[in-house]
Amino acid sequence: MIAKHVPMKSVKKSDFASLVRYLADDQEKHERVVYTSVTHCESIDLSASVIEVTAIQGMNTRVESDKTYHLILSFRAGERPDDNVLAALESRICEGLGYGEHQRVSVAHDDTDNFHLHIAINKIHPTRLTIHSPYNDHKTLGKLCAALELQYGLERDNHQAVKVGSENRALDMEHHAGVESLLGWIKRECLDQLQAACSWADLHRVLQEHGLELKERGNGLVISDQDGLMVKASSVARELSKGKLVDRFGEFNSQPRSGNTEGSGKKYEARPVRSRIDTTLLFGRYKNEQQGTRANRTKEWKESRAKRDRLIADVKSKAKLKRATTKLAGGSRSEKKLLYSMTSQSVKHELNKINEDYRRERERLLKQYQPLQWTDWLRREATKGDQEALAALRARVVALGLKGNTVSASGGELKRTGVKADQDSVTKKGTIIYRVGASAVRDDGDRLKVSRGATREGLAAALRLAMERYGTNITVYGTADFKAQIVEVAATANLQLTFTDSTLERKRVSLVNPSTITLQESNDGSTDRRRRTGSGAGGIGSSGRNAAAGHDRGRGTFESGFTRKPNIGSVAVISPPEARNRLRNLSELGVVRFTEGGEMLLPGAVSGHLEQPGAQSDNTLRRPVSRGGLAPHSFAAADQYIEEREQKRLKIFDIMEHRRYNKADVGVASFAGVRRIDGEFLALLKRSQVILVMPIDEKTANRLSRLSIGDQVTCTGIGIVKTKGRSR
Known part of the structure; x- marks a missing residue:
């Protein structure tokens, strides 16, 4: 679970009513608004609560900052807490931030890949009318989320901030818009050259080769491109801050961008982030459509304004003519005053109608020709049925x-x-x-x-x-x-x-046609019982024909898919190993033997007078014991974990390569941990800078959890790991 505060940079745009209106808007989707809650308001109705909160905020006239605190709780993909847990999480987090007594509206959305909860909080206390702004709220939110994840069994996230705010905002833009940011482009294209510069001249030369410029802004330095887009130099790297550069090179020397210098031809352009498919043609369609959208919106907006101005001019012209007519017409002063008043009211009414029509037309144009980000455009085209756009969305690295x-x-x-x-x-x-x-x-x-x-x-x-x-x-x-x-x-x-x-398939077949499966299982069960009692327990009271029949029916497999042990011997004339070469009574005579399997003498069957009753283990003499093995979804969980780690390895260089363990990897490896994915256990084994992911059962996972990271283990097969103790 991740908690994030969404600040409003412009106080003029801060509006509690607009925020709640956006949160409660279903956007013609059934799966958008799935949960709503109102806290510390007289009414649980959203419209009534908005009126109440707006009135409380209006009572504080001294505050010049934002009066609304917008918080988002985002959960891992596939995680959907129930409503009671959502209410508890909302209450605990608001109390931790100091908003336990403040009015708030909560709305949960489920139309994205990650279920998330929006909380709109009134920062003005309802009784004291004072404003509360938590200090270092990101640290408080991180601690609260870590504690709540443990308490409610939610999937854990990393809550330690390792990047500055500008880097996080750039990554958010790349993630949501799907377009490479200027900050990310500079880091990937010329960061090493900038850090290796030995003077101000070298620094300016590298920047100009990439179509960039370094200039002062406020108390620091910014890097801008040809279109005026700027990023802080210290956000690109801490070594590029003004203070550290001045310490290295002396006082700052500005060097304006040369119009004749073409450099290496590299310059920043907003392009899609890395993808598993080529989106060049699709992105060209997007840019052409957006340019056409802006041109059409400008044209129709200009026509709408011209129409409004023309109608207003007509109304004023008619009003002027009416006033002139009233002036020339006869009548008393009171009659003329009444006519002038009626003309003014008519003009006012018509002007209001014209302006209202223009406002609706402007809203229609803004909605119809709304500029879209790259991913939003892909979503719109995919909704229309464009398979190329849908494939581009699914080919993104984050998918x-x-x-x-x-x-x-x-x-x-x-x-x-x-x-x-x-x-x-x-x-x-x-x-x-x-x-x-x-x-x-x-x-x-x-x-x-x-x-x-x-x-x-x-x-x-x-x-x-x-x-x-x-x-x-x-x-x-x-x-x-x-x-x-x-x-x-x-x-x-x-x-x-x-x-x-196969287990699910047998269950389905048994549910579809229970009579046939029941009869088969009954026949197989009687055969198995005859084999155990008549043929295996003793020959007294059972005929050779029945034993032979049990032997024949014991071969092969059941129709339902269960495998039965073959090669069950018939009546024997040779005694078992423990009964050979010694005096015995008639009751000790063995009548069944394994004619094709290996014979062995168990330690418990050896006479007590022997000096060494024990025997050396010889696995070749034992009949193989069939095990259930690992289910297919265990390997699917391993593949899912490997894919997730490989995707992160593209962004974080210190993550090792992950691949699935196979039979060729038998041998010694270093223990690297145990993971649980979708209820399945995975063992991580390190060998030659590669992490081997092995599906294991729960007992093996419990045994491996006692080891320390780096301990040596021996792998003997799929899902079989030997340690110093007993292996499984």
Whole structure:
């Protein structure tokens, strides 16, 4: 969970009513406003609370700063606390900031990739009428979030600030707008050369080669491009602050940009951030459309103003003519005064109507020709059905896919299921949100997720959408309860699909046709019992025919998919190893033996008078014991974690390469930790500057948690790690 204060730079733009109006606006989306709350107001109605808060703020006439505190609580992707937890989080954070007694309105939005809660707080105390502005609120918010994450079991985030405010704002712009910032471009293109400069002349030369200029502003230095866009020099690097540069090179020497110097031809242009696909042509479409939008808006706005001025001139001309007519007409002074008053009222009414029409027309033009950021334009085009724009959104580095209880599909024949799903919106990561009844289904191009109201109708719609778009081989990720619901829904709706997990598929088949499976399991169970009692326990009271029948029916597998042990021997004439070469009674005679398996003498069967009753272990003599192994979703969790770390490695250089552990990695490695992703445990093993990610079970994870980082472990297979103690 991340808490962020959104400051209002211009006090004139600060308006509590406008903020609440924006938060409560559903923007014609069903999945936008999902939770509202009003605290410390006489009415729980949003409109009434806005009037009350505005009145309280108007009582304090001395304050010249912003009277509204806008706070956002953002949660990890796939995390959606219930309403009671949201209310508790809001209360605890507001009390920690000192706003426990202040009026506030909270609205939660779920139309983005991350569920988030907006809190609009009145900074004016309702009774004392004093303003409260918390000091160093980012540190307070970090401590509160860390404590609340532990208390309510939320996914943990890093709350330590490692960058200055300007760097964070530049990263926010790149993340939300999808366009490279000037600050990020300077760091990537010429930061090393700037730090290596030996004089003011070298510094100015490097900047001019990249179309930049260094100049004084206030008490510091700024770097500007040819269009006048500026960033603080100290934000690019602390070594470029004015104080440190003056200490190195002496007093600042300005050098204006030379118009004839072309340099290396490099200059900053607002371009899309790195992506997995080429978006050059798509970005060209975007720029051309935005230029046309500005031109059309200017043209129509000019025509609208000209129309308004023309109508106003006509009204004034008519009024002037009416006044002249009244002046020349006969009548008493009172009659003329009444006519003049009627003319003035008519003019005022017509002018108000003209201005109101112009205001509505201006709002229409601003809404119709609103300039869009790159990602917002991609969202709009993807909503219209543009597949290239949708692919560009999904190819962004930040797009990591859906998490939690999800459904994916592959292979098989695409089927027309006729599911009725209305597209609600598209997020900045390319996730399409569909409305199906009272539920919402999210599709990121690889997986589908029922994000809210996991009803049977929503789960069935998710399966049908997966079958229509990706195939009939369904893979389910998430908790055991979610998988059970998916199987039950698939069987009840009689969907023509197949689960990749054999356990889920057997369960689905048993639910679809329970009579056949019950009869088969009954027959198999009786055969198994005959094998254990008649053929294996002793030959007295059982015939060779029954034993042979049990042996024949014991071969192969059940139709439901469970494997049975083959090679169960028949009636034997040779005694078992523990009964050989000694005197025995008739009751000790063994009648069943394993004719093809290895024979061995267990320590407990050796006579007590022997000097060394123990035996050396020989695994080749033992029959292999079948284990359940790791489920497919364990490897999916490993791939998800690896993808997330690899995406972060592109931004943070000190993160090692991560890849999945395979059979070729058997040997000694260093223990690097244990992670839990979507309920699955992963062991991190370090070898040659590479982190190997191994899916493990819960018992192995508990055993590895006792180790220290850097301890040596031995890997013997997939999910098998040996330590100094007992391995599993």
